[in-house]
Amino acid sequence: MATTKPRKGRAQSPLLKSYLLAFNALSALLWARLLFLTLWFIATPRAASAHRTVFGQTSSGQQPWAAVAALADHLSGGYYFHGLGEATKWTQTLAVLEVVHAALGWVRSPVGTVASQVASRLWAVWGVVEPEASARANPLFATMLFAWSVTEVIRYTFYFLALLNIDVYALNWCRYTFFLVLYPLGAGSEAFLSFSTLPPLRTLPYVPKLLSNMDSMLHAMPAKLSRAIMKTNPGRALLWSVARARAAKSAGGVWKPIHVARLVLFVIWWPGLYVLYTYMLKQRRKFFAKNKTVGGANKAN
Known part of the structure; x- marks a missing residue:
């Protein structure tokens, strides 16, 4: 999440400092509430079979993947748990003010x-x-919110204390360690x-047409050659792909602009994560190197 560090180098007005203290305190409390609700949701038993699997009380006859399926079932529906989804969207929307803070130069962040x-x-x-009911019911909503809320409770608490010139090593350690996961x-x-909200990839624009053209070319070949190709694994795979693409399209697997946007963002998500993750790794090394040096100097004295 955005790094909005209190500005150093020039004194902040008492009014601005009070506002930033209030903003960070409120944000920390709101995210702490979301973290509490998320943990409550995770700890609340649901169906008996899912409960037994999630908490390791499985029968020896179950398939290995059953535990994963049961865990996913256990984490589904978190959006509707005590208004968790509604609270999440408004708490996260409050972060728009962080962009305003950075633009006005109130914090030293790009x-x-x-x-x-x-x-x-x-x-x-x-x-x-x-906009997607399937996303609201998806178990990934719970894992996403858990990661967000832990991160934000630590981050906003850190900035609140930094404004008061209070340095807590344990909080810094959490900030530069928990992000690894x-x-x-x-x-x-x-x-x-x-x-998960996208239509089948085989129904992407031009993909069904491409598959259909390949199918037409196959059937336009001499019958003997066509039958020989369709007996091969690639030939059968082509026919199966054409059938699935047509079935998906007839079942409503139509791509809209928002789906294309989500797919594009999904692709560029990973380079962005890499940049942010490697940046935080550098910050982590600096933090531990600094504290190791300070610790060594203290021991020498």
Whole structure:
């Protein structure tokens, strides 16, 4: 999520400092509430079979993948748990103010970086979850929200204390360690949650037409050659793909502009995650190197 650090180097007015303190405190509390509700949802038993599988009380005859399926079933529907989805979209929308803070120079963060990261979250909430019932019921919503809420509670608490010139090593350690798991979990959940709302890829524009043309070419060949090709694995795969593409299209697998946008964003999600993740790894190394040096100096004294 966006890094909006309190500005150093010049004194902040008491009014601005009070506002930023209030903003970070409110944001930390709102995300703490979402974290509490998310953990409550995860810990709440649902169907008996899913409960037994999720918590390891499976029978020896179950297939290995049954545990994964049961866990997914257990995490489904978090959006509707005590208004969790509604609270999430408005709490996340509040982060738009972080872009304003950066643009006005109230915090020392690049406007473009903050805006892109906030926009990514808002797209996940307003561009994927809200318009798609399947996304609201998807178990990835729960994993995404868990990663978001833990990250944001730590981040906003860190900035609140930084404004008061309070440095808590444990909080810094959490900030530069938890992201190792939370960033891939959160960004991966965002990406695949969006991907799950897409029509079948075989119904992409021009793909059905391409498959149909290949099918027509196959049938235009001499009968003996055509039958020989259709007996091969590639030939059977082609016929099966054509049939599935036609069935998906007739069942409503039609691509709309928003689907294309989601697919494009899904593709560029991963380079963006790599850039942000490697940046945080560098920050983590700096943090631990600094504290190791300070610790060594203290011991020497």
